[in-house]
Amino acid sequence: xxxxxxxxxxxxxxxxxxxxxxxxxxxxxxxxxxxxxxxxxxxxxxxxxxxxxxxxxxxxxxxxxxxxxxxxxxxxxxxxxxxxxxxxxxxxxxxxxxxxxxxxxxxxxxxxxxxxxxxxxxxxxxxxxxxxxxxxxxxxxxxxxxxxxxxxxxxxxxxxxxxxxxxxxxxxxxxxxxxxxxxxxxxxxxxxxxxxxxxxxxxxxxxxxxxxxxxxxxxxxxxxxxxxxxxxxxxxxxxxxxxxxxxxxxxxxxxxxxxxxxxxxxxxxxxxxxxxxxxxxxxxxxxxxxxxxxxxxxxxxxxxxxxxxxxxxxxxxxxxxxxxxxxxxxxxxxxxxxxxxxxxxxxxxxxxxxxxxxxxxxxxxxxxxxxxxxxxxxxxxxxxxxxxxxxxxxxxxxxxxxxxxxxxxxxxxxxxxxxxxxxxxxxxxxxxxxxxxxxxxxxx
Ligand SMILES: NC(=O)C1=CN([C@@H]2O[C@H](COP(=O)(O)OP(=O)(O)OC[C@H]3O[C@@H](n4cnc5c(N)ncnc54)[C@H](OP(=O)(O)O)[C@@H]3O)[C@@H](O)[C@H]2O)C=CC1
Ligand SMILES: O=C1O[C@H](COP(=O)(O)O)[C@@H](O)[C@H](O)[C@H]1O
Numbered sequence: 001x002x003x004x005x006x007x008x009x010x011x012x013x014x015x016x017x018x019x020x021x022x023x024x025x026x027x028x029x030x031x032x033x034x035x036x037x038x039x040x041x042x043x044x045x046x047x048x049x050x051x052x053x054x055x056x057x058x059x060x061x062x063x064x065x066x067x068x069x070x071x072x073x074x075x076x077x078x079x080x081x082x083x084x085x086x087x088x089x090x091x092x093x094x095x096x097x098x099x100x101x102x103x104x105x106x107x108x109x110x111x112x113x114x115x116x117x118x119x120x121x122x123x124x125x126x127x128x129x130x131x132x133x134x135x136x137x138x139x140x141x142x143x144x145x146x147x148x149x150x151x152x153x154x155x156x157x158x159x160x161x162x163x164x165x166x167x168x169x170x171x172x173x174x175x176x177x178x179x180x181x182x183x184x185x186x187x188x189x190x191x192x193x194x195x196x197x198x199x200x201x202x203x204x205x206x207x208x209x210x211x212x213x214x215x216x217x218x219x220x221x222x223x224x225x226x227x228x229x230x231x232x233x234x235x236x237x238x239x240x241x242x243x244x245x246x247x248x249x250x251x252x253x254x255x256x257x258x259x260x261x262x263x264x265x266x267x268x269x270x271x272x273x274x275x276x277x278x279x280x281x282x283x284x285x286x287x288x289x290x291x292x293x294x295x296x297x298x299x300x301x302x303x304x305x306x307x308x309x310x311x312x313x314x315x316x317x318x319x320x321x322x323x324x325x326x327x328x329x330x331x332x333x334x335x336x337x338x339x340x341x342x343x344x345x346x347x348x349x350x351x352x353x354x355x356x357x358x359x360x361x362x363x364x365x366x367x368x369x370x371x372x373x374x375x376x377x378x379x380x381x382x383x384x385x386x387x388x389x390x391x392x393x394x395x396x397x398x399x400x401x402x403x404x405x406x407x408x409x410x411x412x413x414x415x416x417x418x419x420x421x422x423x424x425x426x427x428x429x430x431x432x433x434x435x436x437x438x439x440x441x442x443x444x
Pocket of ligand 2: 153191210305
């Protein structure tokens with residue numbers, strides 16, 4: 001059933017996110033009949049636009065454009081949208097600078113928005129524990145937590161949603177998913193681009209705030225949490241919270257790419273890290289003692305996100321390997337080419353008696369040939385419009401995560417690395433060779 005009778009308001013509609021992601025995602029949802037023509041999309045901002053100018057600003061499909069309207073500022077916006085038609089639900093997307101979130105929530109409340117309203121909030125949710133607590137309290141002063149949908153776009157990636165399916169729909173992995181069999185968990189999230197035109201924002205954040213505290217901790221929670229009793233958003237949230245509570249950040253190292261100071265908006269003496277490597281552990285019955293390695297960086301040699309599970313060797317070595325037997329590994333290729341690779345040992349053909357590492361591979365591109373993988377914002381917007389909170393982050397999760405990363409946020413003089421190259425591990429970690437797996441599912 002398509003969504004009907006909903007007003008979707010985009011605050012900050014003249015901005016980059018609205019143009020590049022939100023309006024195209026809504027257009028696609030309309031074309032796929034996920035939202036119908038009883039819905040309206042109302043842009044708002046300080047910029048003056050007539051309805052026609054606003055439609056022209058996006059230049060989208062003609063039928064979809066008929067749903068678009070504009071209202072300058074928030075004063076009178078509620079009366080305006082209800083003058084268009086009656087709506088059962090109102091969804092308000094904060095595509096705004098984070099510093100104005102709190103007072104915008106107050107303005108919306110003053111305007112009369114109440115229980116029919118869903119707020120979608122973009123990251124960052126605060127800058128540290130204190131500011132996150134304040135932001136959550138400010139929003140919750142006017143709207144109930146169940147009305148607040150905090151976006152973490154990594155949760156909407158197809159291969160991320162598959163983590164729980166892989167773990168809990170395949171009984172074969174259940175018995176080995178613990179410290180008895182796993183040697184380490186490794187999360188690798190790399191980008192070849194630098195900070196581009198976001199230097200001013202990024203310099204106030206750094207890569208730990210930008211990537212680790214939010215996106216990568218969501219990946220880790222899904223990978224290590226206990227099975228929820230069902231797939232309700234609240235049950236999954238409870239299990240993710242248990243992981244964040246048990247998380248301990250043990251060591252970290254920060255680095256900065258050479259030339260970062262020349263980026264627009266970056267001060268000459270900036271100490272902000274553009275690369276970080278961390279060792280963590282989860283102090284609970286399943287995981288205690290197992291190292292969790294996380295590394296992420298901008299301006300390295302390639303773009304790619306992978307998660308690796310490296311298994312311990314078996315109890316007794318039967319085969320002549322002239323040294324160490326390569327470990328069994330499972331690699332989740334999250335992006336750009338999604339899939340899963342499982343490394344195992346096979347006998348080399350012939351009479352050499354040698355054994356060596358080979359793998360089994362699953363690629364979305366070859367297993368689900370005609371499937372359309374929806375863009376993250378398409379999925380997130382539809383879920384929020386339908387009221388499904390599964391892919392959104394709770395206030396408690398954001399606060400717990402900030403708490404765990406507080407010691408890592410202090411300014412330190414970072415080590416340097418060459419732009420376009422992955423630095424050698426500053427913590428001396430024996431990283432899985434992720435470059436080898438990142439391209440397994442590439443369609444050339
Ligand atoms: N762009 C992206 O790819 C991503 C963005 N985000 C987040 O999404 C949000 C929007 O980002 P983005 O679109 O890039 O930002 P932009 O700066 O491009 O747009 C934000 C819009 O907010 C309005 N605005 C600016 N200042 C104020 C103010 N003081 N009071 C009220 N409105 C204001 C402006 O519209 P007007 O002048 O018309 O009022 C502006 O067009 C941010 O929170 C960002 O962190 C998160 C992930 C990715
Ligand atoms: O949230 C953010 O994510 C992007 C990386 O997202 P991806 O989907 O392309 O992996 C990152 O570049 C940006 O700095 C950060 O704010």
